Structures are given as C-alpha cells and as structure tokens.
Amino acid sequence: xxxxxxxxxxxxxxxxxxxxxxxxxxxxxxxxxxxxxxxxxxxxxxxxxxxxxxxxxxxxxxxxxxxxxxxxxxxxxxxxxxxxxxxxxxxxxxxxxxxxxxxxxxxxxxxxxxxxxxxxxxxxxxxxxxxxxxxxxxxxxxxxxxxxxxxxxxxxxxxxxxxxxxxxxxxx
Amino acid sequence: xxxxxxxxxxxxxxxxxxxxxxxxxxxxxxxxxxxxxxxxxxxxxxxxxxxxxxxxxxxxxxxxxxxxxxxxxxxxxxxxxxxxxxxxxxxxxxxxxxxxxxxxxxxxxxxxxxxxxxxxxxxxxxxxxxxxxxxxxxxxxxxxxxxxxxxxxxxxxxxxxxxxxxxxxxxxxxxxxxxxxxxxxxxxxxxxxxxxxxxxxxxxxxxxxxxxxxxxxxxxxxxxxxxxxxxxxxxxxxxxxxxxxxxxxxxxxxxxxxxxxxxxxxxxxxxxxxxxxxxxxxxxxxxxxxxxxxxxxxxxxxxxxxxxxxxxxxxxxxxxxxxxxxxxxxxxxxxxxxxxxxxxxxxxxxxxxxxxxxxxxxxxxxxxxxxxxxxxxxxxxxxxxxxxxxxxxxxxxxxxxxxxxxxxxxxxxxxxxxxxxxxxxxxxxxxxxxxxxxxxxxxxxxxxxxxxxxxxxxxxxxxxxxxxxxxxxxxxxxxxxxxxxxxxxxxxxxxxx
Numbered sequence: 001x002x003x004x005x006x007x008x009x010x011x012x013x014x015x016x017x018x019x020x021x022x023x024x025x026x027x028x029x030x031x032x033x034x035x036x037x038x039x040x041x042x043x044x045x046x047x048x049x050x051x052x053x054x055x056x057x058x059x060x061x062x063x064x065x066x067x068x069x070x071x072x073x074x075x076x077x078x079x080x081x082x083x084x085x086x087x088x089x090x091x092x093x094x095x096x097x098x099x100x101x102x103x104x105x106x107x108x109x110x111x112x113x114x115x116x117x118x119x120x121x122x123x124x125x126x127x128x129x130x131x132x133x134x135x136x137x138x139x140x141x142x143x144x145x146x147x148x149x150x151x152x153x154x155x156x157x158x159x160x161x162x163x164x165x166x167x168x169x170x171x172x
Numbered sequence: 173x174x175x176x177x178x179x180x181x182x183x184x185x186x187x188x189x190x191x192x193x194x195x196x197x198x199x200x201x202x203x204x205x206x207x208x209x210x211x212x213x214x215x216x217x218x219x220x221x222x223x224x225x226x227x228x229x230x231x232x233x234x235x236x237x238x239x240x241x242x243x244x245x246x247x248x249x250x251x252x253x254x255x256x257x258x259x260x261x262x263x264x265x266x267x268x269x270x271x272x273x274x275x276x277x278x279x280x281x282x283x284x285x286x287x288x289x290x291x292x293x294x295x296x297x298x299x300x301x302x303x304x305x306x307x308x309x310x311x312x313x314x315x316x317x318x319x320x321x322x323x324x325x326x327x328x329x330x331x332x333x334x335x336x337x338x339x340x341x342x343x344x345x346x347x348x349x350x351x352x353x354x355x356x357x358x359x360x361x362x363x364x365x366x367x368x369x370x371x372x373x374x375x376x377x378x379x380x381x382x383x384x385x386x387x388x389x390x391x392x393x394x395x396x397x398x399x400x401x402x403x404x405x406x407x408x409x410x411x412x413x414x415x416x417x418x419x420x421x422x423x424x425x426x427x428x429x430x431x432x433x434x435x436x437x438x439x440x441x442x443x444x445x446x447x448x449x450x451x452x453x454x455x456x457x458x459x460x461x462x463x464x465x466x467x468x469x470x471x472x473x474x475x476x477x478x479x480x481x482x483x484x485x486x487x488x489x490x491x492x493x494x495x496x497x498x499x500x501x502x503x504x505x506x507x508x509x510x511x512x513x514x515x516x517x518x519x520x521x522x523x524x525x526x527x528x529x530x531x532x533x534x535x536x537x538x539x540x541x542x543x544x545x546x547x548x549x550x551x552x553x554x555x556x557x558x559x560x561x562x563x564x565x566x567x568x569x570x571x572x573x574x575x576x577x578x579x580x581x582x583x584x585x586x587x588x589x590x591x592x593x594x595x596x597x598x599x600x601x602x603x604x605x606x607x608x609x610x611x612x613x614x615x616x617x618x619x620x621x622x623x624x625x626x627x628x629x630x631x632x633x634x635x636x637x638x639x640x641x642x643x644x645x646x647x648x649x650x651x652x653x654x655x656x657x658x659x660x661x662x663x664x665x666x667x668x669x
Binding site: 022025026071084086087088089094095096097098099100101104105121122123126127129130134135136137138139140141142143144145146147148149150151152153154156158159160161162 | 191194195198243244300301302303306319320321322324325326329346347349350351353354357358361362375378380386387388389391392394395396413414416417418420421430431432433434435436437438439440441442443444445446447448449
C-alpha cells in the first residue's frame with residue numbers, strides 16, 4: 001500500500017504553532033506552561049469551585065478540590081498521551097482509571113499534556129498504539145469541545161459532550 | 173418515543189432553497205480552504221489508491237478484519253441483505269431483554285430501515301445526532317448524508333421543541349435549542365442498554381472500527397451502554413492503519429475543509445483491562461448488494477467514504493434537496509449506488525436522470541469516483557432493458573424542433589400561452605380549498621413544497637401539481653412551474669429596443 005509520506009523534520013516551535021492554530025480553529029483553548037507544577041496550578045485556577053471527575057493519572061494529582069461522579073461533576077479532568085500538530089488534536093487511550101464517562105459527561109473539560117508528547121502527523125500519533133501489538137479497546141482523538149452545525153449551519157458548542165476545552169501543554 | 177402529532181409543516185419553496193444554498197456555499201468555501209491546507213490532488217490520488225486497494229482485495233481483507241475483531245473479543249455477524257441486518261440487531265436486543273437503544277447517525281441503518289424494524293420489535297431506538305434527532309421527532313427523513321436536517325429551518329426546530337417542551341423557543345436562540353436537546357438526550361444515553369452505530373472505516377490489520385464525529389454522541393453511544401452494535405458495510409474496510417491515518421484526514425477535509433473532525437474514535441474489541449466501556453461488541457458486516465458491484469463498471473462507487481461533497485457540488489441537489497431522490501442515499505452518489513445496490517442487473521436507474529452530467533460531482537469527490545460517467549452507464553443500462561420508444565420518439569422530435577431557432581421562438585411563445593389555462597385552473601382550485609397549505613404535499617410528492625405549493629409564489633410564478641396523461645408521470649414527484657408570460661427571447665429583443 002502507498003507509504004505514508006515521511007514526516008517533515010519539524011521544528012518544535014513550528015509544531016507548537018500549528019497545534020495551537022488547529023486547536024483554536026475548532027474552539028479549543030491552549031495554555032503553554034513551563035512545568036507540571038505550573039500546569040496543575042493553572043488547572044486549579046480553571047477548576048475554581050467546580051466539582052471534578054478526574055482520571056487516576058499521576059499528572060492530575062493535586063488539582064481537584066471536590067470530586068464528584070461523572071454525571072454530576074462540573075469539570076472533566078483528563079490527560080493526553082499524544083498531541084498532533086497537523087490537526088490540533090490530543091489523543092488518549094481509555095482503560096483502568098481513565099473512564100469514558102468522566103471524559104464525556106461534564107460540561108467543562110481540562111486536559112494536561114506533556115510537551116514531549118507533541119508529534120507532527122496523525123500517522124505518528126496513531127503509530128504509538130497501532131505500530132506494534134494489539135491496540136487498546138478505545139483510543140480517542142479530540143480537537144476541541146463538542147460541536148454541532150445541524151441547525152442552519154450555526155456552530156453551537158456543547159451539544160452532547162463538554163462545551164469548553166482547555167488544553168494545558170506543559171514542558172517535561 | 174415522543175412524536176409530534178402533526179406531519180412536518182409546509183415549507184415554502186424559498187425556505188428550503190435558502191437553507192440548501194447556504195449549506196452549499198459554506199461547503200464551497202470549505203473546499204477552497206482544504207486546497208490550501210494540503211496538496212489536494214496528491215491527497216486525492218493517495219485516498220483513491222487506498223480505497224481502490226481495499227475494494228480490490230475485499231474478500232481477504234474482510235476475512236482478516238473478522239479474525240482480528242474476534243481476537244480482540246468482539247463478535248462478528250454477516251448480513252447478506254438489509255433484512256438480515258435488521259433481524260440480527262432485533263435478535264441481539266431481544267436476547268438481552270433490551271428495549272432502550274441510543275443510535276448514532278448511520279446511512280447504512282437508513283438503508284436497511286433499522287428504526288422501523290426495531291420499533292416493530294418493541295425497542296425504542298433514539299437518534300442522538302442533533303439533526304437526526306430533529307428529523308426523527310418530526311417523522312421526517314434525513315436529506316443529506318452528513319447534515320440530515322439541512323432542509324429544515326431554525327424556526328421549524330423551535331416549533332418542534334417548543335411543542336414538546338410546552339414552552340416557546342426563540343428560533344434565533346440556537347444555544348437554547350441545543351441545550352434542550354442535550355438535556356433530553358442525556359437521559360437517554362444514561363438509560364440505554366444498547367448503543368448502535370455505523371462505522372466510517374474498519375481497519376483489517378487490527379480489527380479496529382474508526383468513527384468520526386463532531387458532537388460526541390458517537391462516543392457516548394459507544395461508551396455508556398453495556399452493548400455496542402456496529403453496522404458496517406463490507407466496503408468500509410481498509411487494509412492498514414497507515415491508510416486509515418490518511419483517510420481520517422481526507423474525510424473531514426472533503427466534508428468540512430479541515431484536517432480533523434472534533435472527535436475520532438478507534439475501537440478494537442469490547443472494553444478490557446478495567447475500562448468502563450461496553451462489555452459486548454457486535455460487528456455486523458452488511459453486504460446488501462455491495463459484493464455484486466465488484467468487477468462491474470460501477471466498482472469504484474464502492475470507494476465512497478460518504479463525505480457528502482458530491483451532494484453540495486451538484487446543481488440538481490442544490491435545488492431539490494435530498495428528499496426528492498426518495499432513497500436513503502441522495503445526490504450523485506445516491507443516484508449511482510441506489511439502483512446499483514438494489515439490483516445491479518435489473519434496476520430502473522430512474523435517479524440517474526437527476527443530473528445535468530456537468531461533472532461537478534466527480535471533481536468534488538475525494539476518492540475520484542467518476543460519478544458522471546457512472547450515471548451515463550446506469551442510464552444506458554436502464555434504456556437497454558426498457559427502451560420506452562414513445563418517450564424516446566417524443567424527446568427526439570422535441571429536440572429536433574428546438575434545434576432550429578425560428579421553430580423554438582415560435583413554439584415557446586405560443587406554447588406558454590396555450591398551456592396557461594392549466595395553471596389558472598390549479599390556482600382557482602387552490603383558492604377554493606382553504607387551509608390546504610397546512611396539509612402535507614400530495615402523497616406522491618417527496619419534498620413538501622420543494623417546488624412551491626400550487627398557487628404558492630416564487631416571484632409571481634404559479635406551480636402546477638398535476639398534469640394530464642400522457643405527461644402525468646412527470647408530476648408524480650414534482651410540480652411544474654408556469655412558463656413565463658413572455659419568453660426570454662422576446663423580452664431580450666424588447667430590452668435592446
């Protein structure tokens with residue numbers, strides 16, 4: 001089969017610029033911070049008084065004030081395994097401690113992603129799970145908040161899943 | 173399922189036209205953007221090669237996909253026909269005592285009439301894509317592959333939701349309309365025992381279903397219920413994940429002019445390793461006429477990735493909307509695959525005449541299906557089986573007559589005047605039947621008011637709902653516009669003085 005084009009030897013700064021542009025096009029917000037500690041501090045600020053449904057990921061410790069079940073929580077707190085410069089999407093696999101309901105039901109969402117996870121292409125990102133062995137049961141790529149244009153082509157956010165998405169990219 | 177008690181309200185011709193033209197204009201702008209984002213022709217070539225390879229090796233790739241889905245813990249079913257596919261879903265629901273299903277938009281489930289079949293079996297199947305939800309509540313049908321409610325206005329949605337909620341919704345407050353649907357559907361997601369989806373692709377190498385969306389309803393359908401049932405046309409298979417990486421970008425590029433949709437899900441088997449997803453995954457591989465197209469002149473129609481581009485590009489679709497085709501799939505691709513899937517040897521091919529053969533569809537197609545050529549092939553096949561000599565002689569004579577400018581001018585002017593009483597009579601009949609505008613259009617008309625109501629206005633033109641034999645067939649699915657009082661040629665001469 002036709003081979004994937006070789007990924008361009010991308011400059012990390014270009015990758016960041018492209019990632020931001022694409023994410024913002026689909027109404028996601030990007031915050032770039034210098035450390036995990038700074039990412040957690042920013043996330044705490046964004047959460048405010050809201051109740052949180054969070055994944056059991058070490059990066060997400062020390063953020064939530066009050067936790068709540070996914071159906072009742074205000075904020076969904078998740079972690080990205082990969083970020084794609086070409087599309088502005090972050091990718092993650094579901095599994096133990098990374099529940100689907102927690103990533104879908106609240107109306108706001110915050111995702112922490114290490115800068116080392118930023119890659120240029122969709123193929124590179126998928127290769128992380130599909131390159132060797134059996135992929136996880138459910139891998140999701142997400143490039144912004146839930147949206148619809150089904151009524152007269154007007155863009156409305158938050159039709160089923162989170163209405164707001166803040167991605168915090170932290171240097172690691 | 174709460175259903176509204178009245179049929180879809182009459183849409184005057186301009187409303188549907190405005191909606192469709194807005195959508196088509198957006199699509200054109202998005203397509204122009206797509207061409208700035210990637211090497212468009214190079215991407216089309218690669219997409220075409222990936223799809224053609226999959227279709228050429230369909231039997232072995234399907235076998236491999238089946239093996240890998242099973243290895244990942246999924247269950248595979250084969251449906252030779254639409255009826256088989258619907259029956260398998262019904263049996264799966266019945267065996268689990270399931271009566272509540274949430275459903276993501278899938279053209280294949282339209283093709284097989286799944287909702288009707290499930291309703292008969294006592295399973296409440298709720299559409300969760302916003303446009304599809306609106307269409308289902310109205311008792312209507314989707315009119316576009318990707319935008320099922322593109323023919324409806326915000327006013328109609330506000331009226332529908334307002335009626336159900338018992339309050340008044342402002343059509344301009346789209347956010348409020350969406351919030352209402354979110355709340356209604358959220359309860360459905362949490363209560364459903366079964367989630368039903370289609371799939372955009374099936375990766376043979378890993379047995380992975382790929383689903384692309386913007387709303388998040390597919391993630392909810394595939395994440396919350398205990399059972400996930402995916403209906404997959406056998407042609408959706410792709411050889412490997414590298415090919416999938418290209419196609420998951422090509423699809424949104426072709427449809428919306430962006431390299432990604434909001435959410436892409438890659439599903440390999442049911443939940444495992446402590447994941448809270450579905451305990452069971454059923455993949456129903458549906459043939460329903462697809463395998464028979466391999467090796468025919470229409471084989472490349474199986475390359476279709478259902479992006480909807482050929483619909484918006486088509487000058488006929490832009491005027492009529494999808495309902496006029498009367499089939500699950502509309503637009504140029506619908507005119508090709510509807511007869512082809514029904515019965516490749518014996519189709520009537522009627523839809524293939526809903527085209528000007530301008531080729532805009534083929535040019536718009538991200539996988540380079542020569543749709544205009546295929547429409548000609550279908551027309552030729554249909555005429556070979558059913559030559560319709562009287563009709564052919566009539567058009568032949570008409571064509572000869574109007575090839576001569578003097579004869580054209582003479583007959584166009586007198587013909588319009590001679591036929592005028594037909595429209596006058598229809599207008600009188602309309603004036604006599606007050607309130608007729610609230611009734612759905614005459615049974616045979618697929619699009620309520622798409623051609624304007626008889627006596628309705630489009631400028632000052634009158635529309636005729638019925639013409640006498642031998643031309644009665646023409647008005648079975650359309651109205652006829654009154655010829656201009658003064659033909660163009662005459663007006664042009666006057667204008668020039």
